[in-house]
Amino acid sequence: MTAEVGASEHTVAGYRRDLARYAEHLAALGVTEPAQVTPEHVSAFAAALSAGSPATGEGPGRRPLAASSVARALAAVRSFHAFCARDGETPDNVAARVAPPRQGQRLPKALPLDAVEALLAAPDRTTPIGLRDAALLELLYGTGARVSEVVGLDVDDVTAQLDDPDLGLRLFGKGRKERVVPLGTYARTAVGDWLVRGRPGLIAKATRPGPALLLNTRGDRLSRQSAFAVLRTHAERARLGVEISPHTLRHSFATHLLDGGADVRVVQELLGHASVTTTQIYTLVTAEHLREVFAAAHPRAR
Template sequence: MNFYKDWLMYLDYLQIEKNASKSTIVAYEKDLAHFFRFLRSENLDSLAAVNYAIIRTYLTTLHEQGLATKSINRHISTLRTFYNFLVREQTVIENPFVHLHLPKTSYTIPEFLYQAEIEKLFDSIDRSSKLGKRNAALLEVLYGTGIRVSECVQIKLDQIDFDLQTILVLGKGNKERYVPFGEFARNSLQLYINESRSELVTAKSQPQNFLFLNARGNPLTSRGVRLIINKQVNEAALTLHIHPHKIRHSFATHLLDNGADLRAVQELLGHSHLSSTQIYTHVSKDRLRKVYQTAHPRAKR
């Protein structure tokens, strides 16, 4: 029962041919490991032996483990693409997952911050300290560009163009895109770079030209960003749970609320599919409906 040769070949394929990101490969690896454990529990020793009946049993197992529909769909999507690869490599004759129809995932409307909450968050930053200057620049970049935290912590100094006010960002699947930033972000970035960043660098640190550094002078991590945001939320006395992605949601929502084109927002967010961006239009429609219900004299009795 040796699935691991095909498993390793597939992971190499994702990395080399598909140029998948590290996080994507890790997610696929976990899904496949979960499936292989199931096959062992069913005493199956061949990937070619998997048929529709076995897949239905696996779906039942996933449901019994309490996985949400979205997670189950992700598992099956991983296995469908894995078997496509096996068919290409002539390891199996056909893909047993290709005719499997799954229920549509119900999308949760993303949470966002109102403009007043964003302003309160920014006003809480002590911009007189070196870490305060960094925090201001960090939050201005996150909200001003809508980039992911994983993209933000990878920014290097030579990827910023202050003349054009753009940042070259490396997104999912190692896809590059340019994102613009505004006056607030530019001013905060220049203040941080010119007056604060060099103070964070120490003899023992390894900044490696990364834009955002931690208190020890090393590149800031995604976890570090979350801690900074939590700290600023506490200092702003906001009774909210704010995660970095909520700032990205706010960026998209505020753009659409103010008339931005959906395709342009898709490009700015780095979404491969427009459907990923369209979820933010539901936020705007929901807000409009609530405003109407509250404000119009004949909206309700």
């Protein structure tokens, strides 16, 4: 997956966990070779994940997994058996026809525009850390990027864009798929301020200075986990009253674009979705918003 698919380390780690649990399940059934596996074994694994397991004298048991988690585990299993088939270990992919459990449709959580503005105004831009946080938040909301894409940026990825607004920002998404997104005025200003007045002070603390755009207090590359912590800190400071994540800003980016009249195909390209079907979930969010406004504002809506 790393060499051929270009999957991220987080995706690989997730597949490793799911496949280790799958191998454990099969071993308990006496199945130790890929050629021994049948579709019924795969279906039983999915059922076991959904049901969980009770605590025993040998262990604490496992809680039932949500339908989305079972679907993710089955994706790993299907990929594994597809690999076995391609490599000649088995005649076919025995997991190909095992359907994942049906998932209820969950609408992405998007923040209202005034809440986003309060969040973006929360960092103290008179300090190096505040300048970094402002750059992080402006990039997340201003480009709709995934948090891994933003923390993976290097200084050289943005310097030309600060001088030329017509140049887009190159992002590398899932499977190292490249896309170019516009970099708006607010994001360019925040990044420029960080590079001039914030980053030099932190990079001086690094034992081995690197090219990373966003740094932690030791001068090393900011991690995904630290980015989550930054967002939570400023959400509390802005008194948003809701739990948010970096993906919330990505959802807000897409929803606000559609609310403003953007074409769903354009939003698909900006988000880096392989299929427009994934992007169309946001059209349901805006339709729900319209219904809420109608119900609240029209005298004969009730």
